[in-house]
Amino acid sequence: MKLKKSIIVLISSMAIVFSCNDDQLNLENPNNLAIENFWNSESDLQQGLVATYAALQRDGLFGGAAATQHPVRSDTGRPNNWNANAIGLNKLAFNENSDIVKKRWRDCYIGILRANQVLENLDLATENRVQIEAEAKFLRGFFYYSLYRGYNNGSVIIHTTVQSSSEDFYKSPSPAEDVYNLILSDLEFAHNNLPEQYENNQDIGRATWGAAAAMLGKLFINEHNYNDAKDKFQDIINSNLYSLTANIEDNFDIDHEMNSESIFEVAFSTELSRGTSNGATDGPLGSEATSRARTLATTQGGGYRTIMPSYYMTMLYKNDVMDPNNPINANRNGNANYSIRASMSIAIADDDNTTLYQRASNLGGGYNNFEASYVKKFQNWTLFTESDQSISGINERAIRLADIKLLYAECLLMLNGSFDDALGQVNDIRQRAGVVLLNSADYDPESLMEHIMWVERPLELMFEGHDTRWEDLTRWDKVQEQYDRLASIRYVLIQQNLYEFDPVIHTNFTEETALKEFEDAANSYQPGTHNYFPIPSTEQNSNPDLFN
């Protein structure tokens, strides 16, 4: 009896197991939405579009790394002597393996994949199809623009669809013209279909007609197509959609985001989704903030001042002469040494009229270790310190009217257009900056262009945009000239203050002991090698078809 029972128990238990098979093996992923449950409605499409915008916040686009590192390659930034990445970039000793070279490439393509996902599922749109398509194309055009201006003489890999199998992964770079044409068609679609403004407050920050026009203008001007560029810049200026803010600092702080001057911004926030730390990241622990501010803040401000304004830039600000008759200056606290534009852009030790991290200017930074100035633009310098989570919520003004006005002036000068109009654009900016206006008698088109190149654009736009200054220098083909100039200047630091070295006055110094910068870059610059980043090693390593 007992024996029989045992057999029955055993066999029946085996039978149970035998019977429960196939269903048991079909498991659903509880952690993430399966793709067949997404891309079902217009709201999914909108969410895909949000993710495409989110790519702008990444490290290689407008996040901390790109925003802080790019300036050291141009004439505006100076690396701290312990930051090897920035030193390498500053010496033009970057290569396919450099951090920033890899990050910018990666993040542009992440944005492109996200845009392509939206564009591929456009059929889901019920009422806003054109709007969604236009935004996605603006963003895709923006990402390709960064690649086109940044890499391999503009010849980069093109993907306009979401890869449907692994066979589609591997592509070699397309000719630069093809990349250009893609950007052009994407931006033109955006330009033709994006609204001038968003009525609904919660849509502010999305791409607009003005942003697309500005990008088209930039695309054209870099090709020296001044005619088309001028049209676009003129459209923006004449649209009366934008105006210079009364106070220049409104363009750099957290309290005046999306202001009248702003054409396109990359949004950051420390309030919405704080994340764990260290800049904007995706995922459940992700953050919407940028690590930029802590990276550039002084020690006193709880940061690392990894990159500082170059000595050249510092001297430009020191020499940015205030206009005593400008009411902006009248409103300042009497004893201002430097222009409001200087005070709001960088920290200088003897800038008594302002503060740095709630301390006097000279105490808010160390000014040791041959440091002459610090970046204040897009910094939370009105606080006591930056966040020790390395997060900042200040939006990056990617494109603003002042930039467009100067580019417009450049077009006019290049096309032998109205000199007065060009001068007027420059003076609009100078007026707002509280510095002396340029007198038309002192300038001709050539010298005004020189002024724009070497004074106005750096002073106004230092450390802004996505590698803007390098685009300028390479467009003008003035890199070597500027490096040679930079390398020839000698500086001295006396009691925390920077001066241009004068052997007559600064007898404690010699040509040898005086400070200098950009010497290596001046020696090694070769347009063919250095104007563009090489295709990064990460792509080389992962894409065997790259050179085929």
Add this chain to the structure above:
Amino acid sequence: MIDKNNFKLNKYYMAFKHIVFMCILLLSFKVSSQTLGVKGTVLSEESGQPIPGVTVIIKGTSIGTTTDFDGFYTIDAAMETILVFSYVGLEEVELTVTEPIHNILMKENLTGLDEIVVVGYGTLKKRELTGAISSVKSKDLMKTQTSDFASAIQGRMAGVSVRQGNAAPGENATITIRGITSFQDGGSGPLYVVDGVTYIENPNITPQEIESIEVLKDGASAAIYGSRASGGVILITTKKGKEGQMKVSFDSYYGVQNITSGIPLANTLEALYINDILYRYDDINFNPLDQNPDGLEYNTDWMGLLQVDSAPIQNHSLSVSGGKNGLTYSVVGTFFNQTGSLINSDFNKHSLRSNTGFTKGKFTAQANLSVNFSKQTREPYGIIYDAVRLPPYRPPFDLNADIFESNSEDQTNTERISNFAGKLKQESSNKINNFNGNIQLGYEIIEGLTARANIGRSYYNKKDRFFQPSFEIYNGLGEINLGASNLNAQLRLGDATSNRSIDEFTLSYKKSFKKHNFNFLLGNTYESSSYEFYRTGANNITSNLTPVLGNGEPIVGTQIINKTESVSYLGRINYNYNWKYLLSLVVRRDGSSNFGRQKYGTFPSVSAGWNFSNESFFKNLKNTISTAKLRLGYGTTGSDRIPPYSFSPVVIANVDYIFGGEFTNLASGFTQPGFIDPDLEWETNISKNIGLDLNFKGGKAGLEIDVYEQDKKDMLYAFVTPISVGSTPVNGETYDRFLTNIGDLRNRGIEINAFYNHEFGPVSTKFSANFTKNENKVLRLSREGEVIFDGYPNIIRVNQTEPVAVLEAGLPVGAFKVFETAGTIKTDEELAAYQLLDPNAQKGDLKYVDTDGNGELNNNDKVYKGSYQPDFEIGFNIDANYKNFDFSVQFYAVSGNTIYNGQKQYAYSTKRHRDLVYSWTDENPTSNIPTPRSNIEHPNVQTSTDYFLEDGSFIRVRNIILGYSLSNKLLDKIGVENFRFYINAQNPITWTKYSGFDPEVGSSNPFNGGLDRGNYPVTANYSAGISITF
């Protein structure tokens, strides 16, 4: 089988009784001293041939002789004394002298030659085996002092390669059987089966609990585990009780560990000189002494500060076993504690195992329960890198202080110690609670037909805790440095729970008729596992003294749930004819939830054996070669080791952005972050094996040779998609990788196990050696000419480094493929020529070779520069016994492997390596050591060159043990069965040319196997222990 065992046991018991009886007789009669010449011939019972060299001793004395060539002996012995005839491999014979001539028949000692070997779902006699199986017994495991049984089997079995890649307390060594068998991280690991319960990962069994470890190396043996077994199978049998008197034993050791090597770093003067070189060719004027005015007074050895000298290690275990009336029990309790040789690391583990068996009539039951609790404290992440990076002219500081003060007014100085100081304060630990239990029931339904059930459950919980306290750093003026200080005390907690179950039912039928012996097995098994992981934490904890969640600002948590299910059916037929011709057929069909469209795979195997020493033609050889067997096997296994749900593409949430003017709102974003292959299928492994087993002179010596070839098809691998595809890795999820069946791999090799016993007078010795040669080669990748790069030589600053290992058809897995360098640029002419390749080059830079001569340097110029997979490995053991002393020494040697010295590369890039003193300068124009450059991405220190590759061959003395057991006389007095003391030196000597910490580098990731990434170094241990049995 059980009956047979019992029968054997009874026989021994009878013999034992007999001997005792004789002894009593001997003692009680106090026989007369009259001696007589006793003589005779010793013959083999099996062959009838005389046996030369048999030792004949008068029991209880050292008087003795040996038989001559004709097996003849003569000895003077008194009547009624006992003569003991012994010969290795033959059963000892005791004989009471009653007449002048005693001819003796000696027979083979089957316990040695026919030991029982555990195979999947059963046991076999060794002579029945047709596959390649190695085993290690408890005694040898105990020679290594570790909490990890894996490191204890290093060098003990041919074909089983063990690397202690990370020697931190509580870390497990990596076991690879017959070469790298997977492209995936962890994919080459074997399947572990503990008393019938399977584990994908090292089951963390305390070595003291293990009776024996069997390794199924070839496909034919492993096929019974089908899809789980492509990396081989390790069967662990834990200690069971035996019927008889209760046995209590206590084992204990205590020892100290020391790090014995390091990388050569510059001292203060050297460091300043290197700086001088650095800035001589650079436009940065920077004198480190400006920031460290009293720098010359210091020569800080940061690495030394991190090391704990003579870190203790100890283990105590108590076991109780016995049995009566069909009930057996064994309980083993162990406490292990190891202090790390690097700061802030230690491990302790408490474990308890209780195995109970019950047999009554046709019913058997076995219940095994094990519980263990461990706590591991980990050294700060990448701390060795900090020790390399920090310059010696900075003053050391009190590692335990709450406030760090710099002696300098300079801010940068304080900043530079910030990271290091912060890490020293970190608390990083994990606690593991592990419960395993299984019940095995068996019932013999009719004679020979047995039904068995194996029900196992295991629970594993790991709690991670990381706490970064706040700390303040002040400069020499007493001002706080906010950038360097950390005011944000952060707590991170992780909790991983895994529940696994196995339900297995088998029917076996054993039948012999005439000379045909059959053994059938049929069964099915159902396994299920679920894994759940949470992470959460808080920032800005209010006080370092109250590091719990509620005392800070909470951060958002994350959660992951993974489930896998599998269903399998298995069948096996073992057949032999007269124990001469052996055949084994196995098939297993597996279904796994890890696959989408192809859920099932079938894995057949066939193997055969021929005990040709039983053939009549072999008779004449029988005296020299006692047994000889040829084995042939062909088997298939597979691998379903991929993350669950890999076949299903997902979209991820939380890819958000902010819109809005005055009032901003968080817009929720979703994206498809990566790509999946819906057609994923099983990775399969076809294994062929030929083996030859020889036993000489009845077990005096033995030799096993196996030659094998394993062809892996459709290898699973998740390659990094081209960056231009735009996949996003999020939160550590590797969405930027594409998991697919990518290619084929072959391992072939030869394994030799040999032993030899010899008596040097009173010293009996056993020499054993094993030799492994494995050739590993990627045969095909799905895209022709594809080269997949992976393997980063550093764990920090990874973004600034390039991978150095590849998958490429024709090369071993993880082969180094890097730029070849040809010394430094020494002259202006060389420079001018080289600048065509690299316009940024300067004199003193490394010259990369443009191997394809196309005037450009890119990946196509990288060349194969060796592999971490050795040409061969050797384990060599000597055991010797002399009177009450026992001695053993174990050597382990690896030859022909290449190591990437990632620590050297890091020390070069941070300008800290002593070599740089001798780098190229105008004054040292012939040097091939590249000039230091400030750019850490500079070609001179770029990771992807052959400059940092080194020969990793080594010979290591793994253990030297000297033991002494108290004599029986003394033991009787104190009422103890056995009492042994020993001293043990572990890893005391290593011979190698490798210049880094330790040539034993390894990783479960096939690309990282040869990368010295600043891993926790292996230490030399010196310890003493006792073992007592009551």
